Amino acid sequence: MSTVLILEDEKWTLEFLEVFVSKHPMVESVFAVNNSQDAIETAQKHLPDIALLDIELKAKDTINGIQTAKMIASVSPATVLVFVTGYGKYAPNSFVVHPYDYH
Numbered sequence: 001m002s003t004v005l006i007l008e009d010e011k012w013t014l015e016f017l018e019v020f021v022s023k024h025p026m027v028e029s030v031f032a033v034n035n036s037q038d039a040i041e042t043a044q045k046h047l048p049d050i051a052l053l054d055i056e057l058k059a060k061d062t063i064n065g066i067q068t069a070k071m072i073a074s075v076s077p078a079t080v081l082v083f084v085t086g087y088g089k090y091a092p093n094s095f096v097v098h099p100y101d102y103h
Helices: 011-022 036-046 064-075 086-099
Strands: 002-007 027-034 049-054 079-082
Touching: 002 011, 002 036, 002 064, 011 027, 027 036, 036 049, 036 064, 049 064, 064 079
Parallel strands: 002 027, 002 049, 049 079
Antiparallel strands: none
16 A cells, blocks of 8 residues: 655646545555645655655745755655656656656
8 A cells, every 4th residue: 555645736726636646546645735744744654655745835845845855855755756747848847856756
């Protein structure tokens, strides 16, 4: 069974992903957060198996999803990182943290 962390700053997308992921039979628990600080703290506390990360976060967030992924990798190195974003322009920069996938 897997634990999944979701970082998405858009409320409706976060809710959709949380419901969608939680229905998978291999998922035990889902931690859904809407800002980078909560994502890092949640990763440190729960050491998720998978992290689904938005890249472009709201302006009030001090770091983006790629920087958040770096922090998550430092506190939970076994976490598989997957970027979920609508912006293809971020793909080249996202591979600096060796994500499992980019959608």
